[in-house]
Amino acid sequence: MSEEPLIQLEGITKTFGTGSAAFQALKGVDLTIDRGEFVAIMGPSGSGKSTTMNILGCLDTPTGGVFRFRGVEVQKLGRDQRSLLRRRYLGFVFQGFNLLARTTALENVELPLLYRGEKKSVRRDAAMHALEQVGLGPWASHTPAELSGGQQQRVAIARALATDPDVLLADEPTGNLDTERSVEIMELLVRLNGEGITVLMVTHEEEMAAFAKTIVHFRDGLVERTERGLRSAAARQEVPA
Template identity: 75%
Template sequence: MMAEPLIALRGITKRFGEGPAAFQALKGIDLDVAAGEFVAIMGASGSGKSTTMNILGCLDVPTSGAYRFRGVHVEGLDRDQRSLLRRRYLGFVFQGFNLLARTTAIENVELPLLYRGEDRKVRRAQGMSALDKVGLAAWADHSPSELSGGQQQRVAIARALVTEPDVLLADEPTGNLDSERSVEIMELLAELNAQAGLTVLLVTHEPDMAAYAHKVVHFKDGLVERVDAREGSVPPQRHPHTQ
């Protein structure tokens, strides 16, 4: 028997509004993501990819269909239960770094643990460990204004990693970066996926960024148009990380 996927979507629909003004954003999405996969989601604006990511991240609920995470039917959970799943199992990285300007890198990374009520020593130890994973331990006491765009996004990734999530949801994480910093961030995500076994779901408009994924899911008009498997592929641009 095949193991059940970490994430399984079946017939997921999402409608916004009612009556003649209603908009059907998703029209029946089926998608499987295995533990340890790196999946890129691509599609034009309005194709449904961001709506799907919001549902996967428990930030929204489907109108109909089934969403199973580790075999649990997420669509049947209440708001508090979805919030708990989000905090315990999911990490988020966005196009905007969303860092607090007047706090240090380590303080930004510690925030999710602060919300959990973790002890200060625990927060500091886990925060430094997360910064070390992204190569920024030496920059822990620097404010965002003292960091480059690529470094700020690494801090944002460390903040997503500090709770040790099963899945990292990355929505256009290179959208505000130049090409060199974009490659740096994608190599970091690929490394976390390959070495730590982190499941990565990436939304991107850029084929060069999607090339890091094991498979690319193409959305069109609220449906999955096709899935391109890229098992064993290696992106063409590879270079050592730079801080």
């Protein structure tokens, strides 16, 4: 018997507004994501990719259709239950880093654990481990102003990892970085994915999407097509048998 998909979207619709002002952002999206996948979501402005990511992140709810996460129908959950699911299973990385300027890297990474009510010693240990995962252990006491853009994004990724999530959702994670730093961040995401974390990423950069195992293209509120990530496929071919 095959393992149940981690995420399933079946006929997902999303309408904003009512009456003559109504706009249907999603028109029946079907998408299946297995555990351990690295999926890049692409598409022009207004294609529905960001709306889909908000639904996947339990930040918004669909108007219609079925959204299953680990077999649970998320669209039937209440606000508090969705919030618990988000805190327990999901980690978020944003284009703008969203770090607190006057606090250290370690304190920034601790924040989601603070919101969970974890003890200080537990927070410190988990945050330090997360910083070490992204190669920033020696920079734990530095503030964002003392870090490069790439290092700041690594801190943001460490913050998402601190809660030990099943899924990492990254919204344009390289959008504010130069090419060299962008490649570093993508290589980090590939490594984390190889360690078992499912990665879902929205990007408009084809070179960055190529690092994913699967690229899902959206257009006009629907999945237009899917393809394999070129760099991911090439890397697999280079691994000795």
